[in-house]
Amino acid sequence: MLRFIVRRLLTTILVILGVTFISFLIIHLVPGDPARIMLGLNATEEKVAEVQRAMGLDRPFIVQYGNWLADLLRGNLGESFITGQSVTQAVVERLPRTLTLAGAALVIALLIALPAGIIAALRPRSPAAYFATIFSQVGVSIPDFWMGIMLILLFSLTLRWLPPSGYAPFSESPLEWLRHLILPAVTVGIVSGSVLTRFVRSAMLEALHQDYVRTARAKGISERHVVLRHVLRNAMIPIVTVTGLQLAGLLGGVVIVEVIFAWPGLGRLALDAVQRRDYPMMQGAVLFVALAFALVNLLVDILYAYLDPRIKY
Amino acid sequence: MRRFYFLITLLLIGVLALSACASGGSPTDSSGAAAPSDAAADTGADTASDTTSDAAATEPQTGGVLTAAISADPQGFDPHLTSAYSSFEVLENVFDTLVSIDENLNITPSLAESWEVSEDGLTWTFKLQEGITFHDGSDLTAEDVKFSYERILDPDVGSGASWRLANVESIEAVDDYTVAITLNAPYPGLLAKLAGYKGMAIVSSEAEDLERMPIGTGPFMFVEYVPGDHVTLMRNENYWETDAAGNALPYLDEVVFRPIPDETVKTTNLQTGEVDWVDSLPPQQVNSIADAGDVMVDVVTGGDYWYLGVNLNREPLGDPLVRQAINYAINKEDVAAAARWDTAVASDNPIPAESAWNSGYAPYEYNPERAKELLAEAGYADGFEVELMPSSQYEETVRAAQVVQAQLADVGVTATIRTLEWGTWLEEQGAGNFDIYVGGWIGNIDPDDYFYAQHHTGEIFNFTGYSNEALDVLLDEGRAEADPDVRKGIYDQVAQILIDDSPYVYMYIPATVNAWQPNVHGVQARPDSAIRFKNAWMSQ
Numbered sequence: 001m002l003r004f005i006v007r008r009l010l011t012t013i014l015v016i017l018g019v020t021f022i023s024f025l026i027i028h029l030v031p032g033d034p035a036r037i038m039l040g041l042n043a044t045e046e047k048v049a050e051v052q053r054a055m056g057l058d059r060p061f062i063v064q065y066g067n068w069l070a071d072l073l074r075g076n077l078g079e080s081f082i083t084g085q086s087v088t089q090a091v092v093e094r095l096p097r098t099l100t101l102a103g104a105a106l107v108i109a110l111l112i113a114l115p116a117g118i119i120a121a122l123r124p125r126s127p128a129a130y131f132a133t134i135f136s137q138v139g140v141s142i143p144d145f146w147m148g149i150m151l152i153l154l155f156s157l158t159l160r161w162l163p164p165s166g167y168a169p170f171s172e173s174p175l176e177w178l179r180h181l182i183l184p185a186v187t188v189g190i191v192s193g194s195v196l197t198r199f200v201r202s203a204m205l206e207a208l209h210q211d212y213v214r215t216a217r218a219k220g221i222s223e224r225h226v227v228l229r230h231v232l233r234n235a236m237i238p239i240v241t242v243t244g245l246q247l248a249g250l251l252g253g254v255v256i257v258e259v260i261f262a263w264p265g266l267g268r269l270a271l272d273a274v275q276r277r278d279y280p281m282m283q284g285a286v287l288f289v290a291l292a293f294a295l296v297n298l299l300v301d302i303l304y305a306y307l308d309p310r311i312k313y
Numbered sequence: 314m315r316r317f318y319f320l321i322t323l324l325l326i327g328v329l330a331l332s333a334c335a336s337g338g339s340p341t342d343s344s345g346a347a348a349p350s351d352a353a354a355d356t357g358a359d360t361a362s363d364t365t366s367d368a369a370a371t372e373p374q375t376g377g378v379l380t381a382a383i384s385a386d387p388q389g390f391d392p393h394l395t396s397a398y399s400s401f402e403v404l405e406n407v408f409d410t411l412v413s414i415d416e417n418l419n420i421t422p423s424l425a426e427s428w429e430v431s432e433d434g435l436t437w438t439f440k441l442q443e444g445i446t447f448h449d450g451s452d453l454t455a456e457d458v459k460f461s462y463e464r465i466l467d468p469d470v471g472s473g474a475s476w477r478l479a480n481v482e483s484i485e486a487v488d489d490y491t492v493a494i495t496l497n498a499p500y501p502g503l504l505a506k507l508a509g510y511k512g513m514a515i516v517s518s519e520a521e522d523l524e525r526m527p528i529g530t531g532p533f534m535f536v537e538y539v540p541g542d543h544v545t546l547m548r549n550e551n552y553w554e555t556d557a558a559g560n561a562l563p564y565l566d567e568v569v570f571r572p573i574p575d576e577t578v579k580t581t582n583l584q585t586g587e588v589d590w591v592d593s594l595p596p597q598q599v600n601s602i603a604d605a606g607d608v609m610v611d612v613v614t615g616g617d618y619w620y621l622g623v624n625l626n627r628e629p630l631g632d633p634l635v636r637q638a639i640n641y642a643i644n645k646e647d648v649a650a651a652a653r654w655d656t657a658v659a660s661d662n663p664i665p666a667e668s669a670w671n672s673g674y675a676p677y678e679y680n681p682e683r684a685k686e687l688l689a690e691a692g693y694a695d696g697f698e699v700e701l702m703p704s705s706q707y708e709e710t711v712r713a714a715q716v717v718q719a720q721l722a723d724v725g726v727t728a729t730i731r732t733l734e735w736g737t738w739l740e741e742q743g744a745g746n747f748d749i750y751v752g753g754w755i756g757n758i759d760p761d762d763y764f765y766a767q768h769h770t771g772e773i774f775n776f777t778g779y780s781n782e783a784l785d786v787l788l789d790e791g792r793a794e795a796d797p798d799v800r801k802g803i804y805d806q807v808a809q810i811l812i813d814d815s816p817y818v819y820m821y822i823p824a825t826v827n828a829w830q831p832n833v834h835g836v837q838a839r840p841d842s843a844i845r846f847k848n849a850w851m852s853q
Contacts, residue, residue: 036739038396039471083540152581153581262574262575268541275734
């Protein structure tokens with residue numbers, strides 16, 4: 001197990017290096033120059049060249065990447081082109097907020113998907129199953145930004161139950177923190193939960209038709225026991241895989257929701273950085289999202305062994 | 314199943330733990346968010362045009378925290394380096410300029426209480442008010458003014474505002490409270506250049522790190538910036554200016570700026586009382602929100618104009634007849650409505666009708682038949698193909714391009730639209746890779762601002778390639794002319810030449826829209842879009 005983890009961590013490093021290289025390459029290939037954007041509309045060519053020199057943008061691409069990498073090895077992610085803020089500080093400040101949002105969304109998604117998926121599989125023709133199917137279809141089809149706005153208009157503007165946007169630190173007011181978290185988390189959770197519902201349902205259906213389920217029933221075990229101990233347990237592997245992917249996807253995928261809800265997370269940081277061509281900031285954000293993605297996947301693999309004793313590393 | 318709940322519990326604990334780390338000790342504001350019921354005194358007023366008189370009628374109250382929603386995170390706090398509006402919304406309240414500009418775009422004294430120009434028009438001498446201090450307690454002296462302007466001019470600093478001081482030969486601190494600015498040519502527009510933009514802020518010559526700690530002389534002091542969440546300013550107890558009754562300014566204890574990128578969400582924050590003031594409303598909702606009467610809405614036509622920039626080096630756009638045809642082919646009312654709903658005025662002339670500099674020259678009315686005649690005269694009776702280049706950064710340019718496209722089709726011109734992201738757009742514009750771009754000029758005050766950099770031969774912002782000797786002579790004369798009446802005559806000619814020649818097809822003049830809770834007073838939308846909370850107060 002330990003050897004497996006070490007091996008996976010080593011490949012993770014390679015993957016992350018690859019990701020940072022590709023993102024560095026892409027942002028340099030995209031037209032648009034950080035100096036020009038920083039200086040705004042009223043910039044002369046000379047002025048742009050001056051600022052480019054100051055930012056080190058006049059050097060060849062590969063040298064710039066090499067410098068960034070060398071700094072990274074020394075634990076220095078650099079400073080924002082625009083504000084001079086330390087990239088490490090910015091990312092460390094914002095990553096937990098994005099994890100909070102993604103984590104809360106995943107909890108909501110599971111609270112929706114597990115019961116809905118199980119009922120849809122067990123009682124395929126019941127009204128509850130139809131409802132679950134329609135819900136998941138609708139949830140998958142609605143864009144998250146639109147759902148976010150609709151939830152804001154309903155729960156903030158019309159009902160006045162929740163604040164429309166923003167963030168409140170947990171340490172100051174847990175209640176305010178929760179009030180601000182609910183709408184964005186539900187927005188992401190519904191979309192994510194809809195996808196999961198479909199997976200839970202199909203994984204359950206597949207397990208239900210296995211021979212050992214028939215055997216268990218033949219032994220006279222209660223239906224409840226059959227479902228919980230035999231069907232669900234065996235349906236867990238695909239569910240955990242997809243859940244893990246969902247969580248990893250959420251880390252990079254809550255960008256739009258963060259913008260809508262003015263949630264000061266990593267996604268918004270990354271989006272702002274890309275729009276302003278703030279290379280160091282963007283690289284820092286990409287690095288941490290890639291890292292979180294890789295770690296979540298590693299965690300999923302470890303969970304496999306826990307859920308299915310036959311899997312050993 | 315038990316294990317599953319165990320997992321969920323683990324996740325929940327993780328989320329809680331993370332958020333505990335996330336909080337990082339940044340105080341949120343406990344904004345005394347205004348309940349709409351406070352509005353009793355102001356009932357019946359749709360727009361805030363009369364708020365200022367209300368404010369005068371009632372005694373301003375000191376204290377309170379005003380929460381202002383802005384559209385984007387500030388991009389840096391060094392006034393000499395940033396060019397972002399979101400930064401200036403904050404910095405406008407932290408810094409002062411040597412001379413200022415009032416809500417009618419007149420130059421007013423500020424840090425300089427008076428000034429005079431030498432006979433030859435080359436030397437400007439400014440007398441500073443004595444007793445003004447920076448937020449760190451140090452005195453404002455002529456050295457700080459000299460330091461600030463030299464910092465803007467310093468190539469190593471890389472200020473984007475250095476072009477505003479392009480005519481400046483030297484800056485000299487004559488004594489502690491006297492500054493002399495020497496020009497290499499007479500230039501009456503200097504005051505507008507010094508006043509019209511907070512990028513010309515006077516900073517302390519001892520300022521160490523303006524980016525993190527912007528120290529100015531303004532009504533509010535910088536407290537903290539939590540990226541993505543808020544900027545907090547607090548009252549400068551030693552602010553030098555007082556109101557008409559001699560009371561200390563500013564009235565507010567604190568101003569908290571919250572970036573809320575989505576316009577609908579920002580508006581909802583105002584409507585639910587989460588914020589007290591917003592820097593814009595969705596244009597399509599301005600009238601309905603004003604009519605609803607729950608919040609105060611102020612709409613003011615400003616010194617910006619939006620236009621089509623035509624590449625004269627490309628055929629057939631080099632022919633003035635073709636450009637005039639485009640002017641006739643476009644229904645500018647429709648373009649303005651599509652771009653800004655009810656918050657823009659269609660105009661053939663870049664200078665707003667309210668301005669003293671407006672000549673009233675506006676020869677084009679919507680006339681597709683006339684456009685076809687002109688095209689035929691130019692040899693393009695069957696039309697031609699052209700590409701429009703708006704930027705996704707300004708959605709209104711995309712909407713305007715769509716209307717222009719449809720209207721050009723009516724006169725046989727086939728237009729395609731190439732929408733570019735902002736960074737790309739700037740680069741393509743700079744490289745001249747366009748047929749017609751859709752753009753805007755923002756924050757114009759002096760008539761020189763409207764024309765010189767855009768149309769003088771060889772100027773860096775002359776992206777259209779326009780070159781007209783007669784116009785260059787007029788523009789140079791206009792810059793140097795001190796007599797306002799003669800100047801007006803010069804710029805009337807300039808406007809006429811440019812409107813006839815149409816290197817720019819002027820489309821519309823947008824309005825600045827601000828909105829606030831009924832208990833907020835002493836604020837107004839300004840034609841220069843400056844955001845000032847110096848005189849703002851809240852009835853408790």
